[in-house]
Amino acid sequence: MKKWIRWKGLMFFFCFAVLLSLIWFVFAPVFVERMIEKYGTDMVGAKVELDDADLTLSPLGFVLKRLQITNPDEPMTNAVEIADIGFSLDGLNLLRRKVVIDEMNLDQVQINTHRGKSGAIRKKPREISDDLKKRKGKTLSLPSLKIPDVDEILEKENLVSLELIRTLDSDIKAEELKWERILNEIPDKEKLDEYKKRIEKIKSAKKEGVSGILEGVSEAAEIKKDIDSDLKQIQDAHREFETSLASLKKRMDEAKKAPLEDIRRLKAKYSISPTGLGNLSRLILGPKIGEWTDRAFFWYEKIKPALKRAEKDKKTGHKAVKPMRGKGINIVYKEKSPLPDFLIRDINASVKLKAGDIGGKIRNITTDQDILGIPLTFIFSGDKLKGVKSAEIKGSLDHIVPTKSKDTLNMRIKGYQLQEMTLSDHQELPLTLKEGLMNLTLNSQLKGEAVKIKTVANFGSVKFTTEGGRADSLFAQTISSTLSDITGFSLMVDITGTLDNYETDISSDLDQIMKKAVGNLVKKESASLERKLRPAVYAKVNGPSDDLKLKFSHLASINNELVSRLDLGKNALDSFGAKNNSKIFKLPF
Amino acid sequence: MLKILFKLFKALNSEAEPHQISLAFCFSMIAGLTPFLSLHNLLVLLLVLLLRVNLSAFVVGLGVFSAIAYIIDPLFHRIGLFVLTASNLEGLWTSIYNSTLWRLENFNNSIVMGSLLFSLILFIPLFIIMNILIVKYRTNVMAWVEKTKIVQGLRAGKIYNLYKAASGWGGAS
Numbered sequence: 001m002k003k004w005i006r007w008k009g010l011m012f013f014f015c016f017a018v019l020l021s022l023i024w025f026v027f028a029p030v031f032v033e034r035m036i037e038k039y040g041t042d043m044v045g046a047k048v049e050l051d052d053a054d055l056t057l058s059p060l061g062f063v064l065k066r067l068q069i070t071n072p073d074e075p076m077t078n079a080v081e082i083a084d085i086g087f088s089l090d091g092l093n094l095l096r097r098k099v100v101i102d103e104m105n106l107d108q109v110q111i112n113t114h115r116g117k118s119g120a121i122r123k124k125p126r127e128i129s130d131d132l133k134k135r136k137g138k139t140l141s142l143p144s145l146k147i148p149d150v151d152e153i154l155e156k157e158n159l160v161s162l163e164l165i166r167t168l169d170s171d172i173k174a175e176e177l178k179w180e181r182i183l184n185e186i187p188d189k190e191k192l193d194e195y196k197k198r199i200e201k202i203k204s205a206k207k208e209g210v211s212g213i214l215e216g217v218s219e220a221a222e223i224k225k226d227i228d229s230d231l232k233q234i235q236d237a238h239r240e241f242e243t244s245l246a247s248l249k250k251r252m253d254e255a256k257k258a259p260l261e262d263i264r265r266l267k268a269k270y271s272i273s274p275t276g277l278g279n280l281s282r283l284i285l286g287p288k289i290g291e292w293t294d295r296a297f298f299w300y301e302k303i304k305p306a307l308k309r310a311e312k313d314k315k316t317g318h319k320a321v322k323p324m325r326g327k328g329i330n331i332v333y334k335e336k337s338p339l340p341d342f343l344i345r346d347i348n349a350s351v352k353l354k355a356g357d358i359g360g361k362i363r364n365i366t367t368d369q370d371i372l373g374i375p376l377t378f379i380f381s382g383d384k385l386k387g388v389k390s391a392e393i394k395g396s397l398d399h400i401v402p403t404k405s406k407d408t409l410n411m412r413i414k415g416y417q418l419q420e421m422t423l424s425d426h427q428e429l430p431l432t433l434k435e436g437l438m439n440l441t442l443n444s445q446l447k448g449e450a451v452k453i454k455t456v457a458n459f460g461s462v463k464f465t466t467e468g469g470r471a472d473s474l475f476a477q478t479i480s481s482t483l484s485d486i487t488g489f490s491l492m493v494d495i496t497g498t499l500d501n502y503e504t505d506i507s508s509d510l511d512q513i514m515k516k517a518v519g520n521l522v523k524k525e526s527a528s529l530e531r532k533l534r535p536a537v538y539a540k541v542n543g544p545s546d547d548l549k550l551k552f553s554h555l556a557s558i559n560n561e562l563v564s565r566l567d568l569g570k571n572a573l574d575s576f577g578a579k580n581n582s583k584i585f586k587l588p589f
Numbered sequence: 590m591l592k593i594l595f596k597l598f599k600a601l602n603s604e605a606e607p608h609q610i611s612l613a614f615c616f617s618m619i620a621g622l623t624p625f626l627s628l629h630n631l632l633v634l635l636l637v638l639l640l641r642v643n644l645s646a647f648v649v650g651l652g653v654f655s656a657i658a659y660i661i662d663p664l665f666h667r668i669g670l671f672v673l674t675a676s677n678l679e680g681l682w683t684s685i686y687n688s689t690l691w692r693l694e695n696f697n698n699s700i701v702m703g704s705l706l707f708s709l710i711l712f713i714p715l716f717i718i719m720n721i722l723i724v725k726y727r728t729n730v731m732a733w734v735e736k737t738k739i740v741q742g743l744r745a746g747k748i749y750n751l752y753k754a755a756s757g758w759g760g761a762s
Contacts, residue, residue, distance in 0.1 A: 005640065010635075096693070327662075328666055328701070329699045
């Protein structure tokens with residue numbers, strides 16, 4: 001036996017094993033710390049830092065000190081800061097390469113704490129997606145409460161009536177030139193008088209005999225034919241002229257009415273729209289609600305990847321890994337009691353807010369909900385807080401079947417004391433909710449890609465202030481006075497669509513109150529603007545309009561000329577025809 | 590490393606049992622060909638230290654087989670994949686997959702399985718071949734080498750002094 005066994009070697013092996021364990025004990029916390037910081041930072045897009053990590057052996061677990069998660073939008077602020085995190089690991093499953101944490105305790109979770117050093121990891125600020133840009137572009141602005149001076153309006157606005165007059169003026173000019181040319185081309189007075197002379201000549205000629213008579217008849221027929229042709233030419237021109245004249249007349253009528261249309265348009269543009277004021281709650285609260293919604297969706301998108309492992313792992317059942325040397329493939333077989341690779345069964349959190357402490361529980365955090373078959377659930381609640389009577393947030397993230405995911409979040413807040421809440425920083429109407437009590441109910445659901453959020457908020461004992469607004473603005477004064485009388489109102493917000501593209505519908509009984517209060521004032525102001533606009537618009541339009549009338553009247557002389565030539569031609573034909581029949585010849589036809 | 594080589598030669602040239610050197614080579618083959626930080630290598634290390642095998646031979650063998658493993662890893666991967674995906678063995682693999690110890694061993698990795706299987710199959714043949722080669726070396730080569738001018742020259746030089754200094758450590762420790 002002694003020949004084969006080397007007892008010193010056994011001792012050396014033990015020493016080696018102890019040394020290995022010591023190395024692991026010393027370096028495991030460092031390794032865990034680095035892993036949390038690296039993966040956390042990659043996931044959030046801003047620094048995730050951990051002050052310290054300690055390994056405990058009985059039970060096997062870790063105690064993490066001061067975890068800071070930077071808000072990527074505000075690098076000098078921590079979105080979340082946790083003073084202590086303690087958890088124990090399931091040692092047996094850890095040997096099977098499964099991180100299973102039965103219970104985790106989060107102590108002193110704080111939100112929005114200040115950072116000593118910036119937690120930004122990018123030099124450039126986070127880029128806003130195209131969809132978000134589009135949404136931001138859609139934000140509404142308050143209707144202008146200031147009616148500008150009429151002269152200012154007319155200086156920057158183009159009058160359609162003037163444009164019409166200018167176009168018509170050039171068209172009339174062109175028409176005039178055209179008809180002057182046509183008048184030169186068609187038979188004129190001289191030519192028509194010539195027919196008379198020729199008729200007179202036939203009449204005065206004394207032709208005898210059959211040949212003389214026939215010669216006279218032939219000559220008369222030729223003249224008649226010429227007159228008919230000329231007359232037709234004049235008649236065609238007259239008809240065409242009448243059509244053009246009718247068209248120009250119609251346009252003249254339009255140009256006459258155009259100033260009124262200009263006045264109506266400018267009045268609509270520069271008056272305060274009662275419709276706009278009818279949706280005051282959307283105008284005031286829309287941007288704020290949009291901002292909150294975007295922030296909530298941003299954090300949801302950050303958390304979401306933690307719920308699912310890379311799809312390819314699940315599809316193939318094989319996981320490509322890079323072992324210590326070379327590359328290999330880990331073949332996955334069916335487990336008797338399947339467990340996710342990562343699972344935290346219970347998290348107990350104590351969140352420290354300015355209002356006081358609230359407690360919460362998060363259950364079943366895993367990357368493999370399909371294996372566990374249970375959704376992630378969470379609930380946070382607190383009573384008798386400073387400034388809040390009670391608050392409860394609960395929800396679930398169900399990704400058991402990834403294609404049929406359903407996430408919910410429900411929130412109930414009672415007796416939330418609002419103080420100095422800026423609702424609008426509009427120059428004309430700065431609006432601050434000085435104080436008030438709010439009860440809020442929010443129910444949200446994300447089913448697949450479709451988001452549906454319904455919020456009802458009831459405000460009581462409210463006090464609005466509009467300090468800093470324009471004291472000389474009657475509208476601001478009216479709105480301010482109306483708001484100061486309001487002691488309570490309700491607000492409904494419905495959000496539907498997808499996370500990238502959603503529609504927000506905001507309604508409130510505040511809208512009706514505002515509409516009623518300022519409705520009459522709006523009408524009066526609008527009438528006053530019209531009274532001022534009318535003479536100013538006409539003053540600009542009258543001159544060109546009179547010129548136009550004058551030019552249009554010139555066209556009448558063309559008509560007169562055409563009618564006169566037509567009459568001359570007809571007279572020539574009539575006189576020729578009458579004499580022809582009774583006195584000169586007796587034509588056989 | 591030079592000292593270890595000398596020690597190996599001393600063991601080869603000494604009266605140490607050939608199987609002590611052969612076994613060391615065979616263990617080094619397992620540790621060298623398979624991924625070093627595997628659970629089974631802890632057992633190999635225990636056996637190497639507990640059994641009276643030649644440690645110098647183990648260290649030299651470990652270096653040689655680790656170098657070989659870098660070249661033939663693709664072959665191990667193919668062998669491992671073939672064995673792990675063989676349908677008639679699926680039941681066996683599934684049952685041991687559910688065992689914590691085997692999961693820790695990472696047997697389901699194609700390279701671990703391929704290299705372990707390869708080295709275990711070659712274990713006994715290598716042991717026998719090495720034994721024969723050592724005996725042959727001692728009877729035929731060693732006497733001839735001793736008489737060569739190079740060895741004579743080396744014996745007179747510094748390296749040989751070093752070899753002599755190291756010889757006090759014992760070949761078959």
